[in-house]
Amino acid sequence: MSTNLSVAPTPSAPALTLRPWRDEDAPGLVAAHRDPLLTRWLAHHLADEAQALRWIGEQTEGRAAGARFSFAMVEEGCTVGHITVKRAKAAGSAEVGYWTAGSARGRGIAPRALDVLSRWALGPECPLPVTRLELLHAVGNEGSCRVALKCGYALEAVLPPLPPSHPGKGHLHVREG
Numbered sequence: 001m002s003t004n005l006s007v008a009p010t011p012s013a014p015a016l017t018l019r020p021w022r023d024e025d026a027p028g029l030v031a032a033h034r035d036p037l038l039t040r041w042l043a044h045h046l047a048d049e050a051q052a053l054r055w056i057g058e059q060t061e062g063r064a065a066g067a068r069f070s071f072a073m074v075e076e077g078c079t080v081g082h083i084t085v086k087r088a089k090a091a092g093s094a095e096v097g098y099w100t101a102g103s104a105r106g107r108g109i110a111p112r113a114l115d116v117l118s119r120w121a122l123g124p125e126c127p128l129p130v131t132r133l134e135l136l137h138a139v140g141n142e143g144s145c146r147v148a149l150k151c152g153y154a155l156e157a158v159l160p161p162l163p164p165s166h167p168g169k170g171h172l173h174v175r176e177g
Contacts, residue, residue: 003125005071007116013108018071018083018117021059025072026052028079028101035102041141042099043165062086066127073100073113080104083113085121085128093132094121098147105143114151122177135173138166148173 007016021029029052032038033045046052062068066087073081081100088095096117100110121130135153137144149155153173161168 003069003120005116005120007112010108010112013112014076016080016109016113016116017074018113019074020063021056021070021072021082023053023056025079026056029055032079032081032099032101037102037105038099041138041144059084069121069126069128071113071117073098073104073109075104075109080109081113083110083117085117085126085130085133087128088134090132092130093134094128094130095134095136096121097135110143110147111150114147118151118153118175118177122175131177133175133177135175136166136170137173139169139171145171145173151175 005018007018009015026049029046030049033047039045046055059068059070062070068084068086070082070084072079073083081098081104083098085094085096096114098110098114118133120126121128121133135148137148139158153175155171156174157172159170159172
């Protein structure tokens with residue numbers, strides 16, 4: 001399944017396309033993962049092209065299995081971020097996650113992409129039978145908190161640390177459809 005999602009342009013920003021990751025995206029992934037602000041919040045880091053290609057393969061496998069739908073955020077031909085929805089443990093629930101490349105931050109890309117992905121994930125076209133979306137981020141990640149709230153994800157809980165992947169407290173935001 002090769003679903004592409006379209007994010008409409010705004011008066012101050014061009015349209016976005018959310019499309020499956022491709023092998024040719026590997027160099028851009030590695031470059032994005034060199035950004036210290038991004039790596040501060042990520043649990044997994046892609047240090048080289050081989051790791052990026054493995055990661056892209058995992059996203060492709062997840063899509064084929066119907067368990068994870070990961071998208072490159074593309075603006076005017078340039079990859080500017082990542083967004084995903086994946087099956088959660090609880091029936092009817094899925095987790096969403098995203099990041100934007102350093103060069104694209106502060107331009108409203110993440111909220112626009114998250115809103116479109118959320119509407120798709122909660123709608124009839126999504127292969128996951130989802131009625132609840134969960135968004136988790138570290139307590140100190142104020143940007144992710146603002147994006148979540150802007151997109152209708154209510155803060156449901158403050159989670160305890162779960163080392164090693166989540167060494168600090170986290171926020172659990174929820175959007176239901």
